[in-house]
Amino acid sequence: MGAKSFGHYQQIDQCFDELVQADGQIRTPAAAIARFIDRHGSAELIQRQEQLNQTISAMGVCFTLYSDGNNIDRCWPLDVMPRTIPSSEWQKTSAGLKQRLAALNLFIDDLYHDQRILKDGIVPADLVLDSRNYLAPCKGISPRYGVWANICGTDLVRDGSGKFLVLEDNLRVPSGVSYMLENRTVMKRVFPELFADSFIYPVDDYPHQLWRMLASLSPRPGDVPCIVLLTPGVYNSAYFEHSFLARQMGIELAENTDLLVQDDIVYLKTLHGLQRVDVIYRRVDDVFIDPQAFRPDSVLGIPGLINAWAKGNVSIANAPGSGVADDKVIYAYVPEIINYYLGEQPLIDNVPTYLCLDKKQRDYVLANLDKLVVKPANESGGYGILIGPRSTKEEQQQMAEAIKANPRNFIAQPTLALSTAPTLCDGVLEPRHLDLRPFILQGRDLYCTTGGLSRVALKKGSLVVNSSQGGGSKDTWIINDEV
Amino acid sequence: MLLKSLDHIFWLGRYLERLDDTARLINATSHLLIDSHKDSQFSWPLLLDVLGQNGAELLSGLPASDLTVEQQVMGFLITDVDSEVSIRAACTALKQNARTVRQLIPRDMWEELNSLDLFLQEHCQQLQGRQHRYRLMNEVSRRCQMVVGVLDGTMLRSDAFDLFNIGRHLERADMTTRIMDVMVLQQLQPTDIKRPRFRWTSILNALGGVESYHYYLAHQNTEVDAVDYLLTYADFPRSIAYCLHRIVASAKGLPHGAAILQRIWQLQDLLKTQSLSELTTGQLHQLIDEIQTGIIELHQVICTPKLEFSTDLSQQMSA
Numbered sequence: 001m002g003a004k005s006f007g008h009y010q011q012i013d014q015c016f017d018e019l020v021q022a023d024g025q026i027r028t029p030a031a032a033i034a035r036f037i038d039r040h041g042s043a044e045l046i047q048r049q050e051q052l053n054q055t056i057s058a059m060g061v062c063f064t065l066y067s068d069g070n071n072i073d074r075c076w077p078l079d080v081m082p083r084t085i086p087s088s089e090w091q092k093t094s095a096g097l098k099q100r101l102a103a104l105n106l107f108i109d110d111l112y113h114d115q116r117i118l119k120d121g122i123v124p125a126d127l128v129l130d131s132r133n134y135l136a137p138c139k140g141i142s143p144r145y146g147v148w149a150n151i152c153g154t155d156l157v158r159d160g161s162g163k164f165l166v167l168e169d170n171l172r173v174p175s176g177v178s179y180m181l182e183n184r185t186v187m188k189r190v191f192p193e194l195f196a197d198s199f200i201y202p203v204d205d206y207p208h209q210l211w212r213m214l215a216s217l218s219p220r221p222g223d224v225p226c227i228v229l230l231t232p233g234v235y236n237s238a239y240f241e242h243s244f245l246a247r248q249m250g251i252e253l254a255e256n257t258d259l260l261v262q263d264d265i266v267y268l269k270t271l272h273g274l275q276r277v278d279v280i281y282r283r284v285d286d287v288f289i290d291p292q293a294f295r296p297d298s299v300l301g302i303p304g305l306i307n308a309w310a311k312g313n314v315s316i317a318n319a320p321g322s323g324v325a326d327d328k329v330i331y332a333y334v335p336e337i338i339n340y341y342l343g344e345q346p347l348i349d350n351v352p353t354y355l356c357l358d359k360k361q362r363d364y365v366l367a368n369l370d371k372l373v374v375k376p377a378n379e380s381g382g383y384g385i386l387i388g389p390r391s392t393k394e395e396q397q398q399m400a401e402a403i404k405a406n407p408r409n410f411i412a413q414p415t416l417a418l419s420t421a422p423t424l425c426d427g428v429l430e431p432r433h434l435d436l437r438p439f440i441l442q443g444r445d446l447y448c449t450t451g452g453l454s455r456v457a458l459k460k461g462s463l464v465v466n467s468s469q470g471g472g473s474k475d476t477w478i479i480n481d482e483v
Numbered sequence: 484m485l486l487k488s489l490d491h492i493f494w495l496g497r498y499l500e501r502l503d504d505t506a507r508l509i510n511a512t513s514h515l516l517i518d519s520h521k522d523s524q525f526s527w528p529l530l531l532d533v534l535g536q537n538g539a540e541l542l543s544g545l546p547a548s549d550l551t552v553e554q555q556v557m558g559f560l561i562t563d564v565d566s567e568v569s570i571r572a573a574c575t576a577l578k579q580n581a582r583t584v585r586q587l588i589p590r591d592m593w594e595e596l597n598s599l600d601l602f603l604q605e606h607c608q609q610l611q612g613r614q615h616r617y618r619l620m621n622e623v624s625r626r627c628q629m630v631v632g633v634l635d636g637t638m639l640r641s642d643a644f645d646l647f648n649i650g651r652h653l654e655r656a657d658m659t660t661r662i663m664d665v666m667v668l669q670q671l672q673p674t675d676i677k678r679p680r681f682r683w684t685s686i687l688n689a690l691g692g693v694e695s696y697h698y699y700l701a702h703q704n705t706e707v708d709a710v711d712y713l714l715t716y717a718d719f720p721r722s723i724a725y726c727l728h729r730i731v732a733s734a735k736g737l738p739h740g741a742a743i744l745q746r747i748w749q750l751q752d753l754l755k756t757q758s759l760s761e762l763t764t765g766q767l768h769q770l771i772d773e774i775q776t777g778i779i780e781l782h783q784v785i786c787t788p789k790l791e792f793s794t795d796l797s798q799q800m801s802a
Contacts, residue, residue, distance in 0.1 A: 059590075060597040234583050243585035253586045258485050269486045271642050272738050273790060 006034070006422050006429045007042060016162035017431060018083050018421040029084035029479035032198040036191075046427050049080040052190045061182045063467055064237040077472035078183050080190070083421045083434065083454045086481040087201065093156070093164050094438070094448035096347030099338060101152045101440045104169060104325045106341040108148040111324055112138050122340050123333045127357075130408075131327055133378070135286060137293050138321035141310050144217045147442050148322035151210070151281075153177070156436045156452075157351070158419035165351045165416075167435065169334070171318060171326035173283050177206060177439045178241035180453040181248075183475040199480035201450045206439065207248035210281075213443035214249075217315035218278040226275055228254045228268055230282040237468070242283050251281075261304030266314045279315045280305075286320050294320075317443075328377040328411045329355060352414060356407040365412040366403065369396040372412040373463075374403070387463060389415055418463055421474065423456055433457045435465050436476065451476035484587070484642045490786055491584040492643045496650025498577040502599075503627035504658035505534075505570055506620040509560055511689030512665055513613060527556040529668055533661045534560075534568040554610050561607055561616075570623065574603045589637040595630045602626060645733040649743075649785060652733075656726035657778045660771045662686060663713055667768045683709035690721045710767065711759050723774065727751055730781075739788035746784045750777040 006026075011017050019030040026034045037045060053075070061076040110117050111128055118125040128134055153174025155167040184203050188195055211227070218225035231242040233255050246253035258269050259277065267274040284301075287294045293306035308314045324330070332353040338346045354361040354372070365372060374386040386399045403410045420431035438452030454474040455465035465471040484492075512530055528538025542555055559566040566572055578600050581588060588596075606619055631651070638644050666686060687693045687709060699712050699719070717724035727747050734743040757770060 057601065058594055058598055060593060239582075243582075247586040247590075252485055254485060255487075258487055269790075271484045271486050271489055271788070271790075 006037065009422055009429050010431070012417075012420055012431050014160045014417045015431070015433075016158050016160060016417075016419040018085070018419055018434070019081075020422070027084065029086050029198075029477070029481060032194055033082065033084070035197070036194055042427075042429070045080060045424065048190050049424050052078060052080050052186055055186050055189050056182075059182065059186065061179070061186070062240055063179075064235075064239065065468060066237065076179060076182065077458070077467065078186060079423045079432075079456060079458075079472050079474045081422050081424055081429065082187065082475045082477045083436075084477045084479050085451060087478050088481055090451065090478045093348065094450075096164075097152075097154055097438055097440050097448050098442075098446045099342065099344065099347050100154065100166065100169070100334065101149065101442050102446060103338040103341050104152070104171065104334070105147045105149055105442060107337045108319075108322055108325050109142075109146045110341075112141060112148075112321060117337070117340055120340070122336050123330070127329060127408075128324065131324060131330075133286070133321075133323040133327055135294070135321040135324070137306060137310075138319070141319075141321075142312075143319045144219075144315055145442075145444060148319040149325065150213060150217065150317035150319070150441060150443055152440045152442075153437050153452075154440060156348070156438065157416055159351075160417040162419065163349070164436075165349050166331075166334070167351055168328070169326055169331060170437075172285060172323045173238075173318070174437070174439065175238045175241050175283075176437050176453040176455075177449070178244040179473060180437075180439075180449065180451070180476070181206060182244070183453070183473060187475040198477075201478040201480065203450050203476075206449055207245060209441055209447045210245070211249040211251070213441040213445070213447065214279045214281055214315075214317060216443035216445070217317060219312055219315060220278055223278075225278040226268065227251045227279040227281060228259070228277055230254055230256070230259070230280050230284055232284050232288070236283075238283065245281075256284075256302045259302045259305075261302060261308050264304070264308045264311045264313050266302070266305060266308050277314055279317065281317050286323055289316070289320055328353075328375055329357065329408065332411065351416065354412040356403050356410040356412065362403065362407055365410075366400055368412075369399060371415060373415050374399055374410055374412045377409050377411060385464075387415065415463075421454075421456070423458070423472075423474070425458070425460075430460070432460075433463050433465070434474065451478045486788070486790065488584050488587060488643065489646060489788070491580045492587060492646045493650040493785060495577065495580040495584065495588075496647040496652075497654040498573050498580065499627055499630060500651040500654035501658065502570060502573045502577065503624050504655060504662070505560065505568070505573065506623040506627075507689040508534075508658065508662050508665070509557070510617055510620045511662060511686045513617065514685040514688070515665075527552045529665060530556055531559055531568070533664045533668065536566075536568055557610055557616065562610055571603060571607050574600055574607075584643070587641075587643040589634065589639075591637050592630060592634045595626075595633045599626045599630060642737060645736060646785075648733045649730050652726040652729040653778060653782060653785070655721060656723050657775065659690070659713060659721055659723060659726070660774050660778075662690070663710070664768065664771050667764055667771065692719055692721060695719050706760065710762075714754055714759065723754065724751075734785075737788070738790065739784070742784050742789075743781070746777070746781045750774065750781065753777060 006020065009020065011020060019027055021027055056075050056078060062073040063076055065072045065074055107117060111134065117123050118128060149171040151174060153170040153176060155170065156164050157167045158164055180203060214227050215225045229242055229246045229251055231239060231253055233239065236242070243253055252268060254268060260267050260269065266277040266280070268277050282289065289301050290303065290306040291301040292303045306320065309316050309320070331350065332355055335346045335350055338344060354365050356362040356365055365374065369386070370388045372388045376384040386395060388396070418433040418435065420433055422429040423432040425432070434454050434456040436452050436454050439449045441447040454476045455467070456472045456474055457463055457465045458472045459470055508530070528542055531538035531541060541559060542552065559569060561570045563569045564571045564575065577596070581593065581596050585593065603623070611619065666683065684693065687696050696709065696712055699716055700707065712719065713722055715724050716722045717728055719725060727750060731744060731747055734740045737743065753773060762770065
């Protein structure tokens with residue numbers, strides 16, 4: 001099948017396109033979409049995008065932007081063109097993601113116990129122990145199954161050859177899964193015929209899997225566990241997701257003031273009195289969990305929570321302290337970490353990474369700032385990043401100063417030719433860069449979402465996919481190619 | 484359900500009903516006023532007064548403009564987001580409460596609320612002529628009913644459901660008394676006689692109760708009128724008696740149900756002990772005042788369940 005379906009779609013040189021092969025042929029998993037456009041024409045596609053926007057507005061799918069001290073709710077941006085991935089490829093990818101999370105959890109557990117990996121010199125001890133994400137009060141604590149990071153949102157990108165690489169491990173409070181689920185709901189309403197026409201794996205079991213995982217952490221197995229989602233509140237930028245997940249799982253959405261700790265037991269203030277809490281799915285950062293343990297000035301925490309957790313009376317997911325493995329410097333060591341704990345080779349590779357704390361690598365980075373992407377070790381949301389080829393001399397100079405002042409805090413990676421997918425821009429299909437964030441769960445069992453949230457940079461040529469910075473999204477279709 | 488959510492789900496019910504009833508009040512009075520003689524005592528600012536605002540003061544603060552008093556009052560009641568009693572303000576508060584207890588609301592109801600909000604944002608921006616206004620207010624009411632209908636068909640029967648319904652019926656009782664007050668106040672100055680002939684038709688129309696009023700009249704062996712009907716006829720879903728019944732039914736399962744019931748009995752007594760047919764307009768106005776005070780007290784009882792969290796934990800439930 002030719003690419004005439006996508007009009008005069010022009011691929012970007014050196015970039016892998018998700019839907020179109022280098023020779024212009026449509027990839028097999030995208031055949032149904034191509035047929036649809038052939039049959040109905042691109043005018044219909046534009047109309048469906050309009051319908052899709054209305055659906056999103058009617059469903060109230062939104063995200064919150066902070067701007068000038070105000071919170072503004074924006075409709076969630078979703079592109080009408082889905083991204084397709086063959087199921088055979090996804091199987092291998094999801095095995096790699098599970099492998100990675102299993103190893104990272106062994107690593108975190110080791111760091112808070114024997115620190116074998118530091119003693120064996122695989123990861124430099126000071127790198128871990130001096131990190132602000134290493135929480136000394138967590139030492140010696142044993143969360144259920146030895147698992148600290150129960151929910152992980154891993155960012156995947158493809159290189160020019162189309163190979164998936166891990167860009168980041170988000171182990172603190174990864175967000176976005178609600179949009180993955182809502183994208184699918186919207187697409188089913190707007191393209192019912194496409195879902196009838198192809199074998200697209202469903203994604204909607206995630207909330208139940210999440211609930212099962214959380215329930216498996218209960219310190220009182222056998223009882224009906226009381227699980228709550230802890231949110232910073234209605235003004236948080238991810239509040240939509242917090243309330244979405246609480247609803248989908250049928251659990252309470254609590255703020256710190258709804259919880260109290262007495263005699264190392266956590267209670268929920270309900271209409272009928274206090275109810276003992278077994279598991280807290282927290283969506284607040286480590287340092288805001290318990291002012292007594294971590295940060296006296298926090299108003300977001302629950303005094304005494306850490307003690308209750310340390311005594312094993314309540315489980316917290318992700319466990320406090322799991323952010324120690326979510327650090328862009330530690331990231332560089334993950335292949336060794338996998339090998340060390342599992343005796344396996346990583347199934348998914350890292351993006352090549354230069355550590356600025358190493359003199360030789362730092363010198364290379366400083367000499368090539370115009371070619372590299374430089375990232376602070378501990379930021380998220382795409383903030384503080386320098387994209388070399390698109391930066392000014394002045395920005396490069398500022399980054400050089402910052403690196404010299406605090407080399408531990410920076411890593412650099414080559415600018416990737418991120419993969420693209422046809423995206424409806426002003427009524428025409430154009431290639432736009434995208435990434436993929438699957439979500440991996442670990443409690444008693446390991447689970448990986450079928451696909452994930454595809455985020456797309458809507459600006460031409462842009463590599464920044466974050467919704468806070470003008471990114472959009474696509475529904476991700478894992479299409480059965482094994483029948 | 485979280486204790487904190489009590490307030491929000493209760494207010495969600497109140498604001499939804501307020502939206503509906505404000506639209507009904509506007510239509511009821513518009514019709515009445517259009518029919519009124521030029522020398523009538525009844526004036527547009529009265530609408531603001533019965534909603535607890537000082538109509539004269541609000542309007543005197545406005546710069547002289549080409550707008551008629553009617554338009555200015557409608558501004559306060561419909562389009563003005565800063566006005567406490569406007570439809571748009573009620574909708575903003577509705578949305579805010581819904582967002583806070585989003586996890587308690589079924590998806591279908593959320594979408595219906597959203598569509599209501601989008602509709603109001605689009606159509607209640609600017610003042611319109613009377614004919615357009617009439618249709619718009621009808622549509623607001625209809626959309627409020629859609630939300631309730633969807634909720635009724637999809638929401639779990641839970642504390643949240645009960646509190647939502649309590650909120651709705653408390654607000655409805657309150658608004659029914661306010662709508663009645665418009666009629667009564669209209670008569671206050673010219674006459675002090677018993678049982679003046681109110682022009683109730685437009686009111687009953689707006690409350691959707693004309694036919695059932697005639698049914699009511701046809702089945703009573705004493706002489707009654709719309710006052711008895713709106714206050715005591717428990718089969719009519721907008722009467723005070725009906726609203727109180729519904730609150731009783733919904734409050735039974737709540738931890739502070741007993742306190743709520745006690746307060747409702749006091750209100751019911753107030754209606755029983757009065758011989759309604761003997762009241763002058765002045766006394767009727769006073770009775771309406773007393774009912775409104777009772778409703779405010781009832782609100783406070785509902786919103787402040789006496790629960791002690793930090794004392795003896797062993798007394799508290801643990802699941």
